[in-house]
Amino acid sequence: xxxxxxxxxxxxxxxxxxxxxxxxxxxxxxxxxxxxxxxxxxxxxxxxxxxxxxxxxxxxxxxxxxxxxxxxxxxxxxxxxxxxxxxxxxxxxxxxxxxxxxxxxxxxxxxxxxxxxxxxxxxxxxxxxxxxxxxxxxxxxxxxxxxxxxxxxxxxxxxxxxxxxxxxxxxxxxxxxxxxxxxxxxxxxxxxxxxxxxxxxxxxxxxxxxxxxxxxxxxxxxxxxxxxxxxxxxxxxxxxxxxxxxxxxxxxxxxxxxxxxxxxxxxxxxxxxxxxxxxxxxxxxxxxxxxxxxxxxxxxxxxxxxxxxxxxxxxxxxxxxxxxxxxxxxxxxxxxxxxx
Amino acid sequence: xxxxxxxxxxxxxxxxxxxxxxxxxxxxxxxxxxxxxxxxxxxxxxxxxxxxxxxxxxxxxxxxxxxxxxxxxxxxxxxxxxxxxxxxxxxxxxxxxxxxxxxxxxxxxxxxxxxxxxxxxxxxxxxxxxxxxxxxxxxxxxxxxxxxxxxxxxxxxxxxxxxxxxxxxxxxxxxxxxxxxxxxxxxxxxxxxxxxxxxxxxxxxxxxxxxxxxxxxxxxxxxxxxxxxxxxxxxxxxxxxxxxxxxxxxxxxxxxxxxxxxxxxxxxxxxxxxxxxxxxxxxxxxxxxxxxxxxxxxxxxxxxxxxxxxxxxxxxxxxxxxxxxxxxxxxx
Numbered sequence: 001x002x003x004x005x006x007x008x009x010x011x012x013x014x015x016x017x018x019x020x021x022x023x024x025x026x027x028x029x030x031x032x033x034x035x036x037x038x039x040x041x042x043x044x045x046x047x048x049x050x051x052x053x054x055x056x057x058x059x060x061x062x063x064x065x066x067x068x069x070x071x072x073x074x075x076x077x078x079x080x081x082x083x084x085x086x087x088x089x090x091x092x093x094x095x096x097x098x099x100x101x102x103x104x105x106x107x108x109x110x111x112x113x114x115x116x117x118x119x120x121x122x123x124x125x126x127x128x129x130x131x132x133x134x135x136x137x138x139x140x141x142x143x144x145x146x147x148x149x150x151x152x153x154x155x156x157x158x159x160x161x162x163x164x165x166x167x168x169x170x171x172x173x174x175x176x177x178x179x180x181x182x183x184x185x186x187x188x189x190x191x192x193x194x195x196x197x198x199x200x201x202x203x204x205x206x207x208x209x210x211x212x213x214x215x216x217x218x219x220x221x222x223x224x225x226x227x228x229x230x231x232x233x234x235x236x237x238x239x240x241x242x243x244x245x246x247x248x249x250x251x252x253x254x255x256x257x258x259x260x261x262x263x264x265x266x267x268x269x270x271x272x273x274x275x276x277x278x279x280x281x282x283x284x285x286x287x288x289x290x291x292x293x294x295x296x297x298x299x300x301x302x303x304x305x306x307x308x309x310x311x312x313x314x315x316x317x318x319x320x321x322x323x324x325x326x327x328x329x330x331x332x333x334x335x336x337x338x339x340x
Numbered sequence: 341x342x343x344x345x346x347x348x349x350x351x352x353x354x355x356x357x358x359x360x361x362x363x364x365x366x367x368x369x370x371x372x373x374x375x376x377x378x379x380x381x382x383x384x385x386x387x388x389x390x391x392x393x394x395x396x397x398x399x400x401x402x403x404x405x406x407x408x409x410x411x412x413x414x415x416x417x418x419x420x421x422x423x424x425x426x427x428x429x430x431x432x433x434x435x436x437x438x439x440x441x442x443x444x445x446x447x448x449x450x451x452x453x454x455x456x457x458x459x460x461x462x463x464x465x466x467x468x469x470x471x472x473x474x475x476x477x478x479x480x481x482x483x484x485x486x487x488x489x490x491x492x493x494x495x496x497x498x499x500x501x502x503x504x505x506x507x508x509x510x511x512x513x514x515x516x517x518x519x520x521x522x523x524x525x526x527x528x529x530x531x532x533x534x535x536x537x538x539x540x541x542x543x544x545x546x547x548x549x550x551x552x553x554x555x556x557x558x559x560x561x562x563x564x565x566x567x568x569x570x571x572x573x574x575x576x577x578x579x580x581x582x583x584x585x586x587x588x589x590x591x592x593x594x595x596x597x598x599x600x601x602x603x604x605x606x607x608x609x610x611x612x613x614x615x616x617x618x619x620x621x622x623x624x625x626x627x628x629x630x631x632x633x634x635x636x637x638x639x640x641x642x643x644x645x646x647x648x649x650x651x652x653x654x655x656x657x658x659x660x661x662x663x664x665x666x667x668x669x670x671x672x
Binding site: 072074075076097098197198199201203223226229230231233234235237239263264267285288 | 513641
């Protein structure tokens, strides 16, 4: 496993160097769908029509080059977290929502467009047709997050490529540390985790990113056998799984108190043991495949194995937001990473 | 009525009761029917299976019975009133109104009470608009149908708007799932309004079911028999709408029950509404309870109830159609 990490780090560095070498001309970037897109350098005006992709742009230090941006989980400006507003003073000007309008993005003179591989194939073809390089992105897995980071690093120039390499090595460092800490825990003894969605009876399927985060943190998803996206289940099924831990995402209506005080949930082991936790949120939800999910893994690790303290999550979070977003966490924001 | 039919009629009313008992004894949790039966009579208040049966399965089974009875009875009444075998509650804008109301409530609040209230209020609002406009234009069945289609289209457009602005991570999946229908949210507390409204609506229709036969005649014929056609028709539409609104606000969009079940009941007991109405209600209750039991036990995740009613309703509808055409000799 360790060898594989070293190998991936080497690949990351080589890709970073390749991007450096081509920085003055045109770089060919392979997007999530396998298309090789020629991106003339330097990229100065980015439109991110992919709400997840936007956060990569910030993490790679290119937020000041955005000319239009979609933000995952933010459908109206009122929903934007205060921390996002603090990090991006131009939010009102950049904020976009709904289907991207090709003429609007052309009018903003975007020279690179990021789009959603799941639904923007035709849009990407149109943008390419008017000469604007467009990358279709679909991270979806931890490997996908790494690949997307490197691809965008290559597209956005030398400084971004350096940061991409650092971010990727941070990912491998965290995965390796978590794996080393839990290596000797037999699969039957790993905490069984139920990751619920925007309501308590919506649970993550095995195919979702949430399941990968749980596994990376050394847990086992109780609902890993389900397929598709969010599945709606009933209380009986929750009792059949009888999870050791319940994780609530930072969006939706469910609170920790809701579950701990619900009469219906009192027979669930996680509730009996008080092991119900809600993910913190600074910019984007950490259970989505974007850079902040690195903190999602560390936070989950500290929830699943509190006695081991594999990571100092609060300190890691402070350093992460400073290094990749230039954002200084407030006391309250930093304390959100402390596991109760 | 022939002797075999009379025996079947008896079965019709036993079926929901038998299915109700089965529904209490089966589920994802526990070792099977035997365990459930033992748990039901267990004196241990901490028995998980017992508390599941009493807190989850029981209110849910009752809700399924009521929703099934309401939708089928309302369908039978509306098909009679509009003298049209293709009518169900959708035609009066009730479903579209409820869908918009529930989605708006999910968008703005998300609490179960808000969703149920939103669906109910907008379902009745849609019917009120249909009746208000239809009344001015003469309140004939055709006018009400056409106004109903227009109002449905209006609320469908508004629903589209709500979905477009909904947050794709949290709100949109909730709206989509609600629209597929299901009784996963049934509990003792939200069963109370459903039960009260069902009692009012079903009670009223049960009392006036004899007069419904008269309304299936032309307006002039009905009037000549001393029936005040427009007020009676409006009262029946309101009662049927209350039943549907109470049901969809609890269970989301559940199609086909209101359309197909009255036809099956009609084939069973004939078209006299005095018998057809209770038969439709009993059959609707039994079918929806059976489907909901499948929905919550067949797979680890819930199967949306609207999908199951569609899968069963469409072939049943086509079978009825073939039977009808054969009877008329139209297939030759």
